[in-house]
Amino acid sequence: MPFLWNAWYVAALACEVNSNRPLARTLLGEAVVLYRDQAGQAVALSDRCPHRFAPLHRGRIHQGELECPYHGLRFDGSGHCVHNPHGDGRIPPAAHVRSFPLQERYGMVWIWMGEPQHAAQTDLLPFEYLNPEHNVTASGYLRTRAHYQLSADNLLDLSHFQFLHPATLGSEQMSAGACTFFEQGETVWSRRIMHNEKLQDFVANAFGVAPGSNADRRLDVQWNAPGLLTIEVGVTPSGMPPEFGRMSLSGHFLTPETDRSTHYFFAFGLPKAMGEAAGALVEYAVQGLMEPFKNEDLPMLEAQQKALGDSDFWSAQPVSLAMDGAALRSRRIMERKIAEEQRASGMRQTTTVIDSTAIMH
Amino acid sequence: MPFLWNAWYVAALACEVNSNRPLARTLLGEAVVLYRDQAGQAVALSDRCPHRFAPLHRGRIHQGELECPYHGLRFDGSGHCVHNPHGDGRIPPAAHVRSFPLQERYGMVWIWMGEPQHAAQTDLLPFEYLNPEHNVTASGYLRTRAHYQLSADNLLDLSHFQFLHPATLGSEQMSAGACTFFEQGETVWSRRIMHNEKLQDFVANAFGVAPGSNADRRLDVQWNAPGLLTIEVGVTPSGMPPEFGRMSLSGHFLTPETDRSTHYFFAFGLPKAMGEAAGALVEYAVQGLMEPFKNEDLPMLEAQQKALGDSDFWSAQPVSLAMDGAALRSRRIMERKIAEEQRASGMRQTTTVIDSTAIMH
C-alpha cells in the first residue's frame, strides 16, 4: 500500500537535530538530512547531492549552509546551491535539492513529505501535554522493522498486555476489563477499564499506589491519522475517591521509514507546576516503557512483519476478534485517506497531461 | 523444481520435541511449530497465528495446548482455536491453523506435508536398526544451505572421500575400489568395495582394526525417495575370515528446509544385545562423522549451491562421470515422482474447477 504523503510526520526528536552534525534519516522511503541553521531553525533536505549523489549528511554545516562532503557545493535551507568553490563558481540552475516543510512543536521536528503547497493549509494536531512551555517532557525513540500500521495496531490493542507484557504492563485482571471503541471523523478511541487490579510494580510505582494495594485502572488510547496517538492512563487506588487518582499522558508517533520499517517516537509530559517531581516521573515512565517496548513489542512486531513478508495485511487473511475493533477502524481510515490521495494525485496528473496536450496544439 | 509433497519427511529428532519449549522449524518452505501434548504425543502446527500472524513457537504450552504469545489464543493438537481469553470468549470459525500428520519412529518425528488424506495410506520405510526397542542409537543434525538433492548426491557418491575427506574417511586405496550401482523400483544402491585398505585412524578405531593393519572395506548406500538413506559399512581386517568383520548401519535423512537449504538428520544404531559397548560405539560414530560432515561436506555443498545460484541443476549443464550413476538414478526418480504429483494435483484442480462451474449454472 502506498504511503499517505500529505500529512505531518515526526522526523526527529528536537534534541536529535543540531547545527554541528547533520542527521540522516529515511522517511517514507526517502533519504532526508536534518540540521539547524544559524538561527537554530531546523532544515530538512534531500540527502543526496544533485551533482554526484554524495550523501549530504556527511558534510559540514557552514554558516547555516550544508556543504557536500565530496566537492564542497553548499546548499541553503531552501535547498538551493549557493556556493560552487570551483573554477568560475558558476552554479547550474538545476543544482538544488528538495527542501521539506518543517515545524518544530511538542519537542519534535515535524516534516511534510507530500505536496508542499498543502503543508501550510494543514494544521498539526494538538498535543498540549507535550508543549515544553508549560510541561516537563521526556522522550524515547525506537526503530522497528515492521510496517507502521502493525505498530498502530499494537498501540490501539489493550488486550495483549497480559500475554506479551505479563511482568511489566499486564495483569491477570485485565481480561475482565471491558473494552470499548469509538470513532469520530478521523479519530479512533480504544478504552479499557479494570477494577480492583493488582498492578505490576512498575505501574504501581509510577502512579503512587502503595505496594500490595489494588487499584482501578483506565486506559484510553486516541489514534489519529497517519499514526499519531495519545495514551491516557488513569489509576485510582481501589475504594478511594477519584480525586486520589493520578493520570498520565503520553504521545506515540509513528513515521514510516520504509514500507517495512517504522520510526517510533514517544514522549511523556507533566505540568511544570508539579515541580521537581515531574521531571523524575516522566523520565521514569520513558525508561520503564522502553524495556517492554524494546524486548517484548518490538520482537513481536518484527516477527509479524517477517511472517507477512511481501504480503499485504489483508491478503494474509487475518482472522479478527472483537478486541481488534479500534485497530481495524484506524486501518480503514488510513486506507480511505490513501485511496483519496491517490485518486486526487491521479486526477492532477490527468489534468496536467490534458493541459500539455492543449499547449501542443 | 517443486518439492515432493506427499511423502514422510523427518521433521525433528524425537529428543528435540518436548512439552516445555515449542520447536520452530521451516519444512518444505513452510513455518511449522512442533511440541508434545500432555500425553507426550508430538504435534505439528502451522507456526503462525491466524489472528495477527504471531509466531506460535514463542508461546507457552498450556495443558497440551499452544498459546499464542501475543493475545493468548490457544490451539489444540488438531489446530483448532479452543480458547479466546478476551471479551465474551467467542471463537471465530476461521480461527484454526493447519495441523500436520505426524508419526514418531526410529527416534525421529516424521511429518506429512502433503495432502493429509494420503498420509495414512503411505507406509513409512523400515529402518529397524534404529528401532529404540531393540537398539541403542545416537543421532546428529546439521542444517545445510544447499538443495537436498546435492546432499543426496554427496551421500550416494563413494568417490569423493579421498579428495574431500583425505584425513578422516578417505584413503589412497579407495580409487582402486570397484563401484557398482543398481536400481529397483524406487530404491537406488551405490556400492564400493576396497581391498587391503589403509584406513584412517577414526575408521580403524570404529571397526576395531589394529593400528597399522590393513582391512577390506565395503560401503553400501541405499537411497529411497524423497531422501532417506541407509549406509552400511563392513570392515574386515585383511586376510581374516568374514566372521572377524564388523558392520555399521546408519540412517541419513534429508528434509528440504527451503529450495536452497536442507535439514540433515543422521543416526547410528547397534543392538542392545551388544551391551555397554554399543552406546559408546554409536556415540563415537556420530561424533566422528560430525567433523568431516561439518567441516568438509557442508562447505562444499554450500559452495555448489552458491555456484548454482538461481539456476536449476540441469540448466547448469553438469558433465557427468561413470561414478555419478547412483546419484543420477536418484535424481531421475525424484523428478519422475514430482512430475507425477504435479500432474495429479493439476488434474484434481481441473476437476474442482469443472465442479464449481457446474454449480454456477
Add this chain to the structure above:
Amino acid sequence: MPFLWNAWYVAALACEVNSNRPLARTLLGEAVVLYRDQAGQAVALSDRCPHRFAPLHRGRIHQGELECPYHGLRFDGSGHCVHNPHGDGRIPPAAHVRSFPLQERYGMVWIWMGEPQHAAQTDLLPFEYLNPEHNVTASGYLRTRAHYQLSADNLLDLSHFQFLHPATLGSEQMSAGACTFFEQGETVWSRRIMHNEKLQDFVANAFGVAPGSNADRRLDVQWNAPGLLTIEVGVTPSGMPPEFGRMSLSGHFLTPETDRSTHYFFAFGLPKAMGEAAGALVEYAVQGLMEPFKNEDLPMLEAQQKALGDSDFWSAQPVSLAMDGAALRSRRIMERKIAEEQRASGMRQTTTVIDSTAIMH
C-alpha cells in the same frame, strides 16, 4: 550498462598469484581462479568444475595442474581435464573449463575476458615506469563496492581533494589552481596546477619540501579505456628553478568485479638508478595513499553506489559542473566503445543465425 569485454584488465598483482594456493577472484561478473604452473606461468581458469560446480580454487595445484577439491579431476592451464582418478579414468569430451588469455607485465597479471581471438591483436598500453626491469615498484589493492566508472570519475577529478582529503592530499590553495582537460583518440587528460601551495605533511615529505615551505604542484591524470590511469605529480618548492622539482608516477587500474564493485590496483615506480631511496619512497607513497583511499574515497564511492542503487548513472540525472570535464569525456568514450562492441557482437550473432538457417534448408 554491459561491460567492455575485449580489453586487457588487471586480474591480480603478480605477487598475489602463486603455485601453492589458487587465488579466487570475480572479474566482470565471472568467477575466475588464478595460479602458476610449474614453469611459473600464470594461469586463469573458470573457477567452477564442469562436473558438479565445485569451486576449483579450493583444490590443490598438482604439478602445474589444478585439482578439483571434490572429486579430484585435474585441469591443465588450457582448461582441459587431463586426469580422472575414478574407474577407467575416461574423460568426457565436455570436461573442460574456460581458460583466459593472460600476460604478466608491470608487476601485474593482465587478463582478457572477451573473445580470445582478439587478445593477441590488442597491445597492452605501456606503463614503463612500472617495468620491474628498470624500476623499483610498490603496489596496493582495494576492493570497492561501487561501479568502476565512479572510481574513474574520482581519479580524474582534481577538485575533491580539499573537501574529501583535507588533512592528507588537499590544500586550501587547490581551488585556485587552474583545471584543464583534453582528449585525443581514446585518451583523456586532466590537469591542475597550483602555485604557492601549503602542502599537507604527507605530500611535502614525499616530495622533499622543507617543513613550512610552500610549493608549486602540478597534477596530471591520464585515463585510457577501460580504466587504466597514470597520475603524474610534479612538485617544486616555490621560487626554486624547475630542476629542484621532484616527480612521481603512479598507475591506477580499475577492473570491474561486478556491475557494482571494482578491483582497484595501484602502484608506484621509481628508477632503480635512484638507489636505495627509491624503495623507501614508493613504499611511503603506497602506504600514504592507502589511508585516504580507504578511509575517504572508498566510503564516498560506496555511498554514491548506494544512492544510485539499481539506477544507471544518467537516469539519476546528475547535474554536472565544469570540473567534471575529464570524467565525462572518459564516460563517453567507454559508452561509445561498449556500444560498438555490442553492435559487433550482435552482428556476429546475426551472421551465425543466418548461417544456421542456411544449413537448415
